Amino acid sequence: MKMNIKSLLKVVSAVVVAACCQSAMAQTTDTQRFTVTVPSTLSITAPADQSLTHDTTDNNQVFSPGSLAANHWAVQCNSSAGATVNLRTSTPFTHTSNSTYKRDAKLDLSVSSSDNSSSGAIWSIATASDQTNYVASDNIASVQATSAQPGKATLALSVTFITNTYSTLLQGDYQIDVVGTIAAN
Amino acid sequence: MDSLKQLNTMGQSILGLRRAAVAFLFLLFSVDLASAQHLAIRSREKDQHIIHDFSGDEQLFREVRWDIHNSASREGIAVVWTIDAFESRSGKNHFLADAGLGLRIRNAVPGNSWQVTQATDQTNVSKGDRTATVSAICSRHGDATIGVVVVFQTSQTTIPASGEYQTRLVGTITAP
Numbered sequence: 001m002k003m004n005i006k007s008l009l010k011v012v013s014a015v016v017v018a019a020c021c022q023s024a025m026a027q028t029t030d031t032q033r034f035t036v037t038v039p040s041t042l043s044i045t046a047p048a049d050q051s052l053t054h055d056t057t058d059n060n061q062v063f064s065p066g067s068l069a070a071n072h073w074a075v076q077c078n079s080s081a082g083a084t085v086n087l088r089t090s091t092p093f094t095h096t097s098n099s100t101y102k103r104d105a106k107l108d109l110s111v112s113s114s115d116n117s118s119s120g121a122i123w124s125i126a127t128a129s130d131q132t133n134y135v136a137s138d139n140i141a142s143v144q145a146t147s148a149q150p151g152k153a154t155l156a157l158s159v160t161f162i163t164n165t166y167s168t169l170l171q172g173d174y175q176i177d178v179v180g181t182i183a184a185n
Numbered sequence: 186m187d188s189l190k191q192l193n194t195m196g197q198s199i200l201g202l203r204r205a206a207v208a209f210l211f212l213l214f215s216v217d218l219a220s221a222q223h224l225a226i227r228s229r230e231k232d233q234h235i236i237h238d239f240s241g242d243e244q245l246f247r248e249v250r251w252d253i254h255n256s257a258s259r260e261g262i263a264v265v266w267t268i269d270a271f272e273s274r275s276g277k278n279h280f281l282a283d284a285g286l287g288l289r290i291r292n293a294v295p296g297n298s299w300q301v302t303q304a305t306d307q308t309n310v311s312k313g314d315r316t317a318t319v320s321a322i323c324s325r326h327g328d329a330t331i332g333v334v335v336v337f338q339t340s341q342t343t344i345p346a347s348g349e350y351q352t353r354l355v356g357t358i359t360a361p
Contacts, residue, residue, distance in 0.1 A: 026224040026257065028358040033232040033351060034246055036271060036282075036337045040347040041239065078347045080278045115343045118311070122343070150346040 038078065044085060044182040045074040050159070054166070061161040065112075072112050072154040075123070075145070079184035082147035084126070085155065086181050089141050092132040093161050093174035101170040106131035106160035107178070109143035115151035122151030131162070148185070223256040226264065226358045233335070239344065243285070244337040250291065251331045251356055253323070258360035261298070261324040264331070265357050270308040270315045271337055271350035280346045281315075283308045285336035286354075288319035293329035300324075307338060 047070060050063045065071040077083035087109060095101035107130055114123040126144040145155055159178065163169070229250040237244050255262045271282040285307035293299035299321060306317040321331060335354060339345045 027226060028224060028360075030226050030228045030251070030356050032228040032230070032249060032354045032356075034268075034271075034284075034335050034337075034354060035232070035234045036237055036244060036350040037234070038237040038273075038345045038347050038350065041344070076344065078344050080275070080280075080346045080348075117343070150344050152344055 041076055041078050042083060042182055042184055043074075043076045044180045046178075046180055047071045047073065054161075054163070054169070056166055058163055058166050060106075060163050063159040063161075065156045065158065069112075069154060072156050073180055074152070074154050075180075075182055076152035077147065077182065077184060078150035080150065081185040082122070082149050082151070083182050083184050084144060084146045086183075087143050087155070087157055087178055088181075089132070089176045089178050091139050091176055092134040093176050095170055096173045096175055098170060098172070101174070102134050103164065103169070103174060104132045104134060104162040105141055105176050106162060107141045107143045108158040108160070109145060110156045110158075111145060112154045112156040114153040117149060117151070121153075122149055123147045123153035123155075131160075146185070223254055224258065224262070224358060224360065225252070225254040226356050227252050228354075228356065229330075235337070237337070237345065242339050246335045246337075248332045248334050249354075251333060253329045253331060253358065255323055255328070255358070255360075256326050259325060260361045261322060262358050262360045263302075263320060263322045265318060265320045265359070266333055266354055267316055267318045267357075268308075268335065268354045269352050270310050271352045273346070273348040273350040275348050278346070278348070280348065280350070281310045282345055282350055283310055283338040284317055284352050285338050286317045286319045287334040287336070288321065289332045290321060291330045291332045293323075294327055295325075298324045298327050299329050307336070311340075 052061055052063060054061055075085050087107060089105050092105050093103040109125055109128055111121065111123050111125060114121040116122060123145055126146045128143060130141040130143055132139055132141045229252055233246050233249060235244060235246055253264055266286060268284045268286055270284050273280045287305050288301055290299050290301060301321050303318060303320045306319055308315050308317045
């Protein structure tokens with residue numbers, strides 16, 4: 001009788017092993033992971049240099065970007081907290097060969113296009129307008145745009161040559177350099 | 186003499202039990218081989234990785250192959266692949282990006298028993314749909330290699346935040 005129980009145990013063990021083998025041979029699911037690395041991007045691109053010929057009146061002379069996208073500043077950032085763009089001139093319009101002749105420069109900034117989030121445009125203007133006042137030793141004008149999340153935009157910068165009195169202008173070229181910088185917030 | 190008879194009877198009982206066990210095991214393995222041993226789904230390639238090139242709102246992974254084998258279910262099988270939206274976590278920041286799926290049968294045996302039932306799908310995170318599903322069926326025993334394309338999708342009007350986005354493609358066989 002003792003032998004019978006041993007035999008039965010062997011049979012049961014064999015059944016268990018067989019059942020395990022059966023379930024191990026059926027694979028009904030598998031997985032595969034997919035990863036995308038999005039690199040950091042932070043860029044600002046200026047439009048081409050601009051020039052105009054004064055109309056010989058006392059009117060201010062405006063460098064307007066118009067609607068052509070190539071004449072707008074292109075900015076892009078994918079930092080999670082967004083970025084701030086600063087456009088600045090550190091001098092008034094100054095005669096290229098006689099720096100005692102100057103005219104103030106005015107900057108006006110607007111967002112011409114922007115990526116959107118569910119709550120609206122991602123980019124907005126922080127400082128829309130500024131101008132130099134060289135008589136009062138203010139030689140700097142700067143305007144800012146900012147974002148709070150990843151996104152790209154184009155910015156329309158209008159630059160004004162403030163003529164005052166045309167008849168007192170020395171003939172020749174007057175220049176400023178606008179420098180654009182972008183920094184992640 | 187009596188004790189010899191008793192031993193002989195006991196020996197015959199043990200022999201009978203062993204024969205019964207062998208017969209039972211033979212029956213069990215016969216059934217096993219005939220029905221449930223070969224049902225398999227395997228992703229042939231390993232995990233996949235790409236770097237976003239900012240060239241557009243869709244970034245495609247190369248097609249990956251999945252091998253399916255069914256000699257278990259005569260009534261056929263259904264195979265379903267699901268994927269969740271891509272997810273990136275970095276500190277407090279949490280970003281999601283839509284995932285797209287495309288499916289095709291690269292080769293199949295027998296060819297006329299395999300059919301794509303859902304060829305494409307994509308998540309739509311902005312509308313709360315965070316899972317995409319594609320599927321194929323086989324109406325009897327058969328083998329197939331399925332091609333699956335995974336797409337990382339972002340809105341046409343935004344660029345994705347920097348970081349590492351991940352998701353997992355899960356393939357599952359179901360038999361009736």
